[in-house]
Amino acid sequence: MDEFGKLRDQVKNALSEFGYKKPTPIQSQAMPKILEGKNSLLMASTGTGKTEAALFPVFSQYLEENKEKGIKILYIAPLRALNRDMLKRLQRWEGTLDIDIQVRHGDTSKSQRRNQALEPPQMLITTPETLQAILPGSRMKEHLKSVEWVIVDEVHELAQSKRGTQLSIGLERVARLSGDFQRIGLSATVGSPKKVARFLAGTDREMEIIDTTSTEKMSVNVESPMPNSRDVELSDRLNAKPTMIARLRRIKELIDEHDSTLTFVNTRKSSETLGSRLRYWDSDYPVAVHHGSLSKDSRISAEDNFREGKLKGLICTSSMELGIDIGNIDFVIQYKSPRQVNRLIQRFGRSGHRIESISNGTIITSDPEDVAEAGVIAKKALSRELESTTIHENSLDVLAHQLVGINLDGVSNIEKAFQLVKRAHPYRNLPKEEFSEVFRQILNQGLVWKDGEEFSHGRKSYQYYYTNLSTIPDTKQYQIQDLVSHKSIGTLDEEFVVGQAEPGVTFICKGEAWRVVEVEDDKVEVEPVDDPYGAIPAWEGELIPVPFEVAHEVGKMRSTVENALERNKNLEEIRERIENNYPIDQNSSEWFIKQLRNHLEEAPVPTPKKLVIESYEKFGVLHAPFGTIVNKTLGQILAALISTRIGSSVGLKSDPYRIAFRFPEKEQTEALRKTIDDLKPEFVEPLLKKVLENSSVFRWRLLHVAKRFGAIEKDADFSEIRGRGLLKFFEGTPLWKEAEREVRLEKMDVSRLAELLESLQEGEIELKCVERSRNEGPTPLGLSILNELASSGEIVVPERAEKEILRVLKRRLSNRQVRLFCLNCRDWSTLTRVRRLSNEPTCDNCGAKFLALVPRKKGDRLKALKRREEGKTADEDEKNFIRRAKESGNLILTYGKKAVIAMAGRGIGPQTATRILAKQHKNEEDFYRDILRAERIYARTHRFWDS
Template structure:
């Protein structure tokens, strides 16, 4: 009651009417501070009354000010949430209090009607619930600026979500723009999970001081990690679901949990997994709805309402349901496969219970040893409250560009240095230099987004200012979405992101949406549509793409390394698997069967064991694997560094795949583990950043990012012209190389996908001896135990016969360019199926015939060229490698070379494999095509 004593009589009376007799823990600790007007960050589990913790002192302050100073014209408090759907929920939660205290609460976002907006401008509410983007628009409205000048409080909900994104960086400057109108106001942040409260407090307040109240979530969790035992029912179910019995056991275990509870959320990590798992539940006629960001707003609201009403037993969802959208009471949360991050597990499992003093119950269904050990490490870190820090975007220059235009819209014209001072008051931009700021202004001016009055150093509106501003209210990349249309019915099935369409969508590919399988028949860039037909056979191919994976953090990967190492040490001293399993169960939330299943891999692993302070390099033939427990970003950075340096040394491309515990390299002949060790020991850690940037220069990932950043600078329209949206990304990269846009695109990739500092630290530790390195000359059980990207959900490990037939038919129907390297006069484009068993030149009779991509005219030009540059020499070498294969292996080589992304080196490996069945030949081709699809966006 002491906390409530800090509130005025009217609010205390409302508390009594509402039945709030005693404060919750966050209310007890935070209300006194917030009631005094201090900035505050409240971190507490879902369902502990965070909203009331923030809003009761705010309501009290508004009511008290009204009593002493009269009713102000404008808005007294803004409540900012990252999702429109949260706005709806928050309005409903606050309405009761507002009515009781005779205050007005309203909502404003992109869907608010024009009539309602006008009403809010003429008669502003006391409290306005809104989104960061709508705040941007409000700051420029004449009447709304007057209304905003009365703001005394800003509450930011789910502040961790905004702190880690450019939307949040934009909001941080937006709040500084608001201070130009309203002077100082109180900032209150709310979240269930923040790993670095002091940093997020600075983000929230512009480093103006922030009181932090943190209530540990770990004590309110009941977690377990489960790998189901395979039963006879699973053996039968595997046949029904066209999958392996152990995968069927995952589906059955989730079904059992759903049936044992009234309402369950089943979280997965990617939309692909949601669709694949959803299709299995649909086959079982389980009462589960699917909810993710690719579905239409209407489809999402429909399943939310049906779940809330109890007509659905469960929702299968991605991060779309993490942020507390009100779908009623939730009894249990299932996480399928590792949640990858502590913060994600806490956000997701925190949805269960969602009431005061109720323990949140969650089950992680683990599918393989990596998955199990990772989930155990994350659960223990969650119980200890060890949450990852927010990944704040510091100094993002496209956000600076966006907000400079916002300031010009606010004031009509503004001094450049005044604009600079406002921007750099925001915490993420405190280190932006004046020269960087000037470069951004000059770029905006050259794009005619604003004018620079040189003599006065003032920024002024231009003809393009208004249009740019309203087209760029959001910092979410303006990525096109393609409608997915069922050709048979003409109805829209859903949407696909531009990134998927550009990189992977080709006629014949199969993907899953809304739990059903579809084959692409046509991609229409002009209409932004993908036309599809349904696939009846549920054993069909899983898509050869994976959504962007949630990166496993360094600290989690280190814990996994130590857990596996400690377990292996017990095997070393003679303990059997049941004994080691009991040791795992004593320290982690799991059962004997789950622990034992994961430990089987370690029991077989008799070679050197990787750990947090030990790197194990294994090699076999052309495969070199670094067992490195450093997480996704460090391993991605190290992998790129090593493959780029090895490629430079050998003049050949180096294949790379990474996961949080391994870096797998496919190296040219003659390259050994010793070469890798030499690079680890001799590469200067201080040069990692420049080497990585060099390796990025032609990467598709950089070109795609640069196009997004250029759009936020208003530059893209200058370079796009008419025609396909896949217009010259390479030309764009060359045109923008020495601009702030290029710098920002590189910064963003380094920030989101890589960890240069972490990789440099690994090199320093190797070179100082703090990180030991051991080598083995064979593949190890742990080294071969990497993830399979969830593709096992729909098809057995050996692809279904119908899939193999589809691959065979596609390749046989594809065209190939045949070119004689002996006389260099004969070339022909021909269907693969019509190529003879041993191709030969009809002009000179030579069998030295290269099989090339049907559009590879530049390769023929390179071969015929007398004075070759470096690129032409490489193309010529590739042509001769292809011809040597065709000369030795005939049509089999042509088939392998016609596959997507295979190339002569991988074709040779596929052909050299001993196999009894031709189907296995096509299985190996399919596996290589999938591997290429997963990694091609990073390499030319």
Template sequence: MRGGIALALELLGDHVRACIKKRGFAGLSPAQEQAIPLVLQKKNLVLIAPTGTGKTESAMFPVFDSLVKMPAGGGIRAIYVTPLRSLNRDILSRMEWWCRELGLKVGVRHGDTPMAERRKQALSPPDLLITTPETLQALFMGKRLRKHLEHVEFVIIDEIHEMAASKRGAQLAVALERLAEYAGEFQRIGLSATVGNPETIARFLCGARPCAIVQVPVAKQLEIAVHFVGDDFKHQVRALEQALDREGSTLVFVNTRVTAEALGHALYPRGDVEVHHGSLSKEIRIDAEDRFKKGEIRTLICTSSMELGIDIGRVDHVIQFGSPREVARLVQRVGRAGHQLNTISRGTILTTGFDDLLESLVIARRARANEIEPVVPEASAADVLANQVAAIAVEYGEIERSRIRTIVERTSLFAGSGTLLDDVCTQLEEHRLVRLDGSRIVTTARARRYLSGNLSMIHDERKIPVFDMVSRRTVGTLDESFVVGWVHTGAVFITKGQLWRVLEINDGRLTVEPAKKAIGELPSWEGEQIPVPFAVAREAGTIRRERTTGKYTQEKEGIAFADHVLSEMEKNRCKIPTDRLITFENIDDGVVCNVCAGHKSNEALGRVLSILISARYGTTVGIELDAYRILLRLPSEVRAADVRDFFLSLEPAHMPGILKLALKRTALFKWKLVQIAKKFGAIDPDADYEKISIQRLLDYFDNTVVQREAYRELLSGYMDVDAAAEIVRRVKAGEIELAIGPHSIIGADGILSSRDQIPPPTADQAVLATLKRRLDQDEVVLACMNCRNWKSRTVVSRVPEIPQCPKCGARLIAVLKPYEADTYETTAKKNKSPEERATEQRLLRSANIVLSSGKKAVIALSARGVGPENASRILATLADGDAFYREILKAERNFIQTHRYWS
């Protein structure tokens, strides 16, 4: 091993070796030993290695070595692409030291880069440019920047797995080929912590070009434990606290922002915990990262926002709260612990239910065995191709269609895509983004305007405000996709750690009220939740069938609990659904189909069954599902035996056609069609979804490439038709049995227990805390009713416990709302009108309340709709602490619900 270290170091030049020594590197990691020689040999490379093993340095040490040997100036030599601006910031802070020491220039460019910095880069380009996939697109639009791109010799793509599976990745793959038109062949380096199919990623990065792969196994450095903590929230919090009490720093990963907020609220009194997720402002996230790095806090509760390699210093332990859903996600998250060479990454999964437990056992086993899910790139995405054809036309003014075909087909994602390019060009001409002139494609004035609003393949998604009728405030926003696909009047959902019931959807706004009852009322769509893959759900079904297998000996406690649940079911003569048995159970409002097939497969099966039943009985069928069951809400005459017969009638070959029929009239299909039409320039980016006629859309895009892309994305991204068809094939082959079973705890009850139902135990506390904060910040006007010659505008938090007039020393102080301040002057008048005398009496009542109750009275009187009469009633209850604030909340709610009826 020492020979390997020496060899890799010796291959680097004196300058870089001196910097490595100055920076305090004791040696090189296995990833660096293997990667550095290959990069110096100018080979394209995909490097897969655990977090903390120096992947960035594996690429940059040899790149720096080449850069310092090149003549100064002359354009951008290396481009470093990351998926997130926060990673750009992180990489820049790490690269600045090296570039300063080596006499190189480094710059960062993304959507927020100031114009002055952009001009500076255009006039004097950095040697190394750190950017995002979207900003890379923008570089092709400026003449001077295009000239600088001619000198690029290296492109490094960080977290390549994150981009390869999305349309952003497809756009990036084409951008690399567009770059090659200027720079010629450059060296491509892809970095990732987790990839199950490195060869596919190599093809994504390089097309048909040769590409070396270095894979440092993650599993050897993982130590994963699975613990069952049950579904009681208080017990879950106690178990989490015990885990946090061990020495060192901890990242607690959760699957949704709701869970992050609920746990953060429960653990906040510890004083060493912060929450970190994508809905928080950049400033709050950076502050939490910095405080964690400095050791000021010991725990960060985070969502996928912390999965990628942002440097937050030492992490001693990772806790995954609830099943991580995917092997890749668990490996990525646990890999953040032990962020040093040759250290073990320790992770603990705290499971909260039966499905959760089995799923976590499977995922932990697969992680140890390095069985990571494959990344599936977005092949032949028509809207990406449309975007790139329009961009290339703007870039060149006019260009031969055959040259565009050559550029895009050098990528693995559009190689052999048949007539797709021709169909896309025809559609683009219809929307005036290009003009077809024989074999040439000519840009239009509209195309440049289109590009300025469509640099990104991330769909512009409106945020729908959620307006609480009780507090008369906007309490948060929901993604348009969630509202369009799943929200209806009466639906209950969670946001900001609280349950809300939808009262009205109107004028681009949801009006809601707080909901108290959670069970059975959460929407079927899981929003931020990560779908459980087919293979994981199938193996969880295998555990149900085989019970204690040798594969799971490390988790005796968890297996024992699962065995107990299954034994109880057998005692009650329940049929246990497994990987080889699908069961159908009657419940009050429908039928539960227990299918261990994962979210996307069950989505496809559920929708196919629903349209067949709907067509036969002429009724609407509701669907609710997760990775292990499909709940069909049905009319009373349709029972489990009927649903089983429908299942038996399914033909794998017919399923895509049935699904297209099922989707065509849905709000979800309309929303997806609008998104893709925007990327084709057919609809303006800021067009209001609600005002577009679904019928006109369907008619206009019928049998077009836009419609085909909408179906392709829904059938591959939102559901897994192939996996669903595989289940049907196995049923027909007799490999999976179908049976009707009685009501069971992992059937209908499982639908309820599988939901993300964290908030109810803490919702009341969260509401009261919000109320206290708001009242503290409320402005009030204090006025002396003794001398009638002093008033002061202040906020409640600054009011002393015993308010007093500074002029006459009296404690007869009235409290006014800011908009009432001018009425105080009338109290000093000698001849008052009846209305002014009434105001004086009201202020005297207010002052007498403050005289007897001090600041507590000021707090009550600052509340909305609370005057002296209501304040007296609140104070007369003698309530203290939370009970006092509950009385204020009750008074405010009553005011809001009744004030419109007042004369």
């Protein structure tokens, strides 16, 4: 076992016993550095042994230390699943090294936690949040004084989130207790290794970067399966388009050709779609679905069955990106573009460790633009051009929480707390004034008390600290209710509701289009609509943003093809050039070229140096290949300016390559060109502040920042405090500043947008305009976003779809239970369904037609009618009830069953029913159409009525 160098013999003997013959490249390079006691960032793909590269030398050093009571090794992983997996992998070391290894996280039982407090393990595997929970504990705090090694797994994931920001201060709090310790980070390939290393090291510590990713080989190709005759036949049976079947067929072929395959998709919906279609095709096909919304038992079962070879494949989202041990994987499929280089490398890095460290995978694309994007990402992955890492600098809500935690730890001096915070890398440049603002905020909220330069805590401090251990927002689910049928059709995430679901917006759920009528409490009321321009997918919020660099190169690919086509190069020459530069197969490159050739026949091809405005009917499309965040930022600013210019709101939809607007009138599309001409780079910053204030996304972020600050209750939801009240209350506070910082970092790219506008102003980027008539239709590149643009106003519903809507309405009203009461004899009432009534309902007791429609639970209200006849006084509510009862009775007397049908509509009382019934309807459909219109009005306005 000489290959394992200076490790202690006890560790070497164990390695021999466990079957380790020689170290992997990351182990060879990392172990000597760690044995020297150096802080180290280890970078290698999943499955290359980087965890062992950290643990073997740590175990070796542990054997040399005294065995005093306390936690010596702290292993921090971002997922509980990784904790469980790590414990399984390490249990065999316990007897060999005489070391107690335990896990502690949110699922750990009270008895286990109590035992750990009394008899701590020498190695504790935990999560960032659980570390926060144990730091102030009187006994666990004592055990943490023994920490000598901290290993942070998946540090690249943590570094980019507020969880990591919180952890960075948490590690400094541990260091205050134990003195400094050796820090080791484990990471897949990242775009900014030095930044991640500094994040883990904190201020004034050296960090070695040990990176073996450059020696790891990757094989990747982009495919676009085209449907054949068998796919067409199969499409009917599987209820999917032939193009989808072709992709499914190719996925099945690749799974069959390999022993164990991960198929990555970008959304939960896609994983369920692929999984269900494969099961329809072959009910015994050995694959399972794996994503974060499934139950823990379902996920663990899928992982175990895959590891044991009972399954040949998993169809998974990012839930499988991190290093959960599921055995050897020899192939990875990416379904549709992975949208980021980091994602592709992380996902493909999960394969190939049995075949000389070659990661093998294929990207299956779905359309020509997907081809180009996947090709660019694959090329960048092969040349290791990754996206840079972004870190949350000076996060104020995390600071507020940590200040309380630091005080609970026993630090009572304000200046010492400030200096401790600044030792964490994200806060190294924290201005004292910002620190003081946050301190004043938590002081005013009663979370801490101040006495001169000292501060202390009370019961409220503990409650706040322990209920805000997680920085991940608790998002609620909204029920989607069909206005027509009153049935629940699914759920929407809070972020989608806040960011997208304004009244009038159309979205897709379960394959159908729905228009939002009202958002109220925990419910979104919708109506079915056949939108010829499509709608927003309800799961869109899951999509990974496409970086500027990727979209920009897709634009350059277009430019290359456009220039070749204009020089009359033939398809084969252009195809060969693309395939020489990008790992794209023949079908894919031809598909991409042909789409651009078709587009060029109708309009200029948009490129980074040539933007195109396409006007079609009430739509304007700005073709701009600048990525998800730049386009979203530009779109929000343009929409705000255009709305001011035309005096009316416009619909907005953006993607990495286009920004589309829907105008109230066709003639207003020219406003897009004028607005771009007038937009100066120096206007961006002030405009953005205005856009932010009016943004529902900003309000949603502010809500969650306020929760993390403890300024509002943890279980408060957006529907209770939506609107501008939240803004006014927190304007000018650190909460506002933090919400703005968070949105700017994650959702906006102001500096790059300003650069682009400057290039546009100086003529470095030209702007072309194209008018498209109804007969011509949108251009090939414009059609895709117009098929996704939400309708922001009324549209003409095709007759067939409207008939179906009215049919559902009619069925629902006919099944409605109603109670009729005879206003003539006052001794008869009946509870029945509308469909059972005759056209001229009469009292079974006296035969009169003067019947009132009353609440189904008659209670004391009917007694009020009788008391009134006896000359007794009635209160105001009873008077209103009597009046409405007589009004409904007059309608039924005049219109019979038709009046009952009208008043069976939701929110339709006698007055509204009178207006509907008084109309001269040409046919029954017109009658039901008016009822539906009245229900819509009620749904949109009833929350504003006086109760």
